[in-house]
Amino acid sequence: MGKIYKHHLFWPLSVLAALLLFNLFYSPDFFSITMHDGHLYGSLIDILNFGAPLILVAIGMTLVVATKGIDLSVGSIVAISGAIACLTISKGADQNVMGLILTSVLIAVGLSLFLGAWNGLLVSVGGIQPIIATLILMVAGRGIAQLVTGGQIITVTSAKYAYLGSGSLATLPFSIFVVAAVLVIALLLTRKTALGLFIESVGCNPSASLMSGIRANGVILSVYVFCGLCAGIAGLLLSSNVSSADGNNAGLWYELDAILAVVIGGTSLNGGRFYLTGTVIGALIIQTLTTTIYMIGVPPEITLVVKAFVVLAVCLIQSDSFWAVFASRWKTRHYPGEKEGIHHVS
Structure with missing residues (x-):
């Protein structure tokens, strides 16, 4: 039981289960799934479908964080990708x-x-701190997206493009298969090759990694490229789902949700060991929480406040330091004599 309790997926899975159970009690038909015209519909399917872009961005963010980096520009890349494709x-x-659809997708992916x-x-190469380097593109990228769209919402009427974000394959949303493919590729590259060890090594100590023959700059460059790719694909799913591109609001705050998903999944912001499956669960927690907030009718003006408090609680629950301080204070309050070295002899 102790090993299960200490597993990095224990608390994320517990929180996700608690959220799902709350939804079940609040809405008894929450778990109901129906078939209509060969497509599955239901709240669980919606969580997977609407959470697909965030999961993609969070997967890319995980590898960046593992190198002790951060990417604040993913939301802007999401907006740029969708804007270029729709334009x-x-x-x-x-x-x-079909040729036009493929061209638009390739241009968007290439730009990402x-x-x-x-x-x-x-x-x-430039040696700029990750938070500053990506902050530049976060600000400039949002402006680029608005320049591409001309400050307007670009609407498209392509059914084939809409299939990416709202189509179905084998009764399930096509976006789920896109996420599954990216996740499998990421797992194979990082767990079945030495790349994963290189990433963790660079995150723990880039200088020592360089002395060991690992090209730290190449590893860092590759994870940011992959993160950009994930954000670009997320932008395609997001824009195709609504058949439009909004340079101002598309992907807004995705960078923060992605970072939260990574942290909830058990990956430390200090770099080193990372958990892709934990990140996926973290992203599902955030999407389920968003769905729950809307379902119970929380006023829009305090939605972000509620979300922040829940995420804070989840992070504290996973923190070993928090539990150590809590246990120490509890022990001091209930057994004050032990702290002072006082022993009562009967």
């Missing part, structure tokens, strides 16, 4: 031509890779 499609005479590489070069 390209909107310029076509026939928006359902470039932006990720830009962040990586600033951090690895």
Whole structure:
């Protein structure tokens, strides 16, 4: 039982289960799933579908955090990716031509890779602190997205593009398969090759890693490129789901939710060991929490406050230091003599 309690997934899974049970008691049909026109519908399906972009961004963020870095620009990359894709499609005479859809997707993905590489070069070669390097693109990227959209919401009518975010495959949302593919690739690269050890080594001690023959700059560059790729794909899912691109609001605060998902999943912001499966659970917790808040009718003006308090509670529950201080204070209050070295002999 002690090993289960100390497992890095114990508390995230417990919190997720508690949220789901609360929803079940509040709304008895929360777990009900129905089939309509060959597609599955239900609250659980919606959580997976709407949470797919956040999961993607959080997966990329996990590898960046593992190198003791941070990427504040992912929300802007999400907005830029969706804006470029929708702009390209909107310029076509026939928006359902497969060649046009593929071109728009490739341009968006290519630009996302470039932006990720830009962040990586600033951090690895330029020696700029990650929070500053990515803050530059966070601010400038949001402006670029608005320039691409002309400050307006670009709407597209392509059913084939909409399939990315709202289509179904084998009765499940297609976005779930996209997330599963990215997660499997990330797990294979980091757990079945030496890349995962290189990332953790660079996060623990980049100088020692360099002396051991690991090219720290190359590792750092690669994780930022991958993070940009994940954000770009998330932007495609997000914009295709609503068949539009909003340079101002698309991906807004995604960087903060992604960081929270990483921390909830058990990965330390100090770098080193990382847990991709924990990150996925953390992202599901955030999406389930968002769904719960909307379902119980919490006023919109205090939604973020409630969300912040719940996330704070989750992080404290997982903190060994918090429990150590709590146990020490409890012991001092109930057994004050022990702290002073006083022993009562009967």
